[in-house]
Amino acid sequence: MIVTPLDSAVLDSKEQYVxxxxxxxxxxxxxxxxxxxxxLLNKKEILLFKQYSDLLLYSIEAMRVKYMYDDEENMKxxxxxxxxxxxxxxxxxxxxxxLREEYLGKLTDVELxxxxxxxxxxxxxxxxxxRKLFQASSIVYYTSAKKEYIFNxxxxxxxxxxxxxxxxxxxxxxxxxxxxxxxPFICYMYFNxxxxxxxxxxxxxxxxxxxxxxxxLALDMMAYGIDKRLPKVSPKLIKRVDLGPIHNVFAKDENAxxxxxxxxxxxxxxxxxxxxxxxxINEVSSRSEFKEGSFFNKxxxxxxxxxxxxxxxxxxxxxxxxxxxxxxxxMNTLAKAPIQISGLK
Numbered sequence: 624m625i626v627t628p629l630d631s632a633v634l635d636s637k638e639q640y641v642x643x644x645x646x647x648x649x650x651x652x653x654x655x656x657x658x659x660x661x662x663l664l665n666k667k668e669i670l671l672f673k674q675y676s677d678l679l680l681y682s683i684e685a686m687r688v689k690y691m692y693d694d695e696e697n698m699k700x701x702x703x704x705x706x707x708x709x710x711x712x713x714x715x716x717x718x719x720x721x722l723r724e725e726y727l728g729k730l731t732d733v734e735l736x737x738x739x740x741x742x743x744x745x746x747x748x749x750x751x752x753x754r755k756l757f758q759a760s761s762i763v764y765y766t767s768a769k770k771e772y773i774f775n776x777x778x779x780x781x782x783x784x785x786x787x788x789x790x791x792x793x794x795x796x797x798x799x800x801x802x803x804x805x806x807p808f809i810c811y812m813y814f815n816x817x818x819x820x821x822x823x824x825x826x827x828x829x830x831x832x833x834x835x836x837x838x839x840l841a842l843d844m845m846a847y848g849i850d851k852r853l854p855k856v857s858p859k860l861i862k863r864v865d866l867g868p869i870h871n872v873f874a875k876d877e878n879a880x881x882x883x884x885x886x887x888x889x890x891x892x893x894x895x896x897x898x899x900x901x902x903x904i905n906e907v908s909s910r911s912e913f914k915e916g917s918f919f920n921k922x923x924x925x926x927x928x929x930x931x932x933x934x935x936x937x938x939x940x941x942x943x944x945x946x947x948x949x950x951x952x953x954m955n956t957l958a959k960a961p962i963q964i965s966g967l968k
């Protein structure tokens with residue numbers, strides 16, 4: 624299913640935006656802690672997972688500031704199996720901050736705005752007009768938000784030495800925001816390198832990843848595509864984390880977990896701020912190698928094993944009870960029992 628901006632919606636009020644941003648920020652931070660505590664990834668992978676998640680949190684906070692007092696524009700929230708802002712919002716942020724200097728030149732001088740605020744509050748004893756508050760939030764947005772920290776369509780990590788005992792000598796990570804799902808994915812590849820210095824070929828490796836592995840494909844197809852494009856690289860393990868959906872009151876999809884939560888909220892058996900997070904970790908390993916090509920131009924390829932799929936659900940205790948009652952068929956197929964995280968107060 625292809626998701627478009629038409630599958631997104633603007634929320635009814637600024638109060639809802641405040642609630643939405645608080646929920647997304649809180650739930651993602653809970654997820655980061657839980658993934659680390661339950662050791663669903665190894666130490667190096669968790670460190671990288673946190674770095675990509677921090678970019679995501681930074682971007683969502685920038686959106687909060689951007690739209691705080693803007694009555695004309697509203698942030699689009701995805702309605703399908705996501706819970707995240709629509710992918711276009713990340714593009715808008717990136718484009719905005721690319722024109723930072725141009726926008727700052729058009730905004731009211733900070734000192735003048737401060738004097739106006741003080742005069743209105745202390746002398747006139749009147750509330751600040753929304754138009755002026757929007758000017759102030761725009762100044763904060765354009766002066767504090769940095770383009771390099773925005774979660775872009777594709778985010779490339781560095782090539783590093785893999786931890787001892789890993790299936791390959793090197794580890795490279797990357798992340799992408801899948802347009803068709805409006806969700807972030809985080810990927811890891813362990814590989815061996817047939818050359819003197821892997822850093823000499825890093826641009827070629829990065830280009831191949833951005834070209835072949837920037838969207839959700841069948842993992843073995845992605846692995847084969849990377850392997851074919853990089854003769855000196857022998858991928859040994861590729862792991863992909865699908866972050867989401869975040870099931871909450873803002874979602875309007877057919878997902879069974881979302882439906883159970885919405886039904887519970889509508890019947891007032893669980894509070895409005897109830898949520899759960901789904902997370903999937905798929906990986907594929909090389910089991911052997913084979914040669915392909917002519918006598919003078921042979922290339923060694925990996926023969927891939929079956930894809931290993933793991934599903935997890937994170938939720939507060941009350942929601943876990945609800946899901947066992949309403950969706951036992953899903954709970955019984957998880958890699959671990961549902962992982963408890965804190966509820967939003």
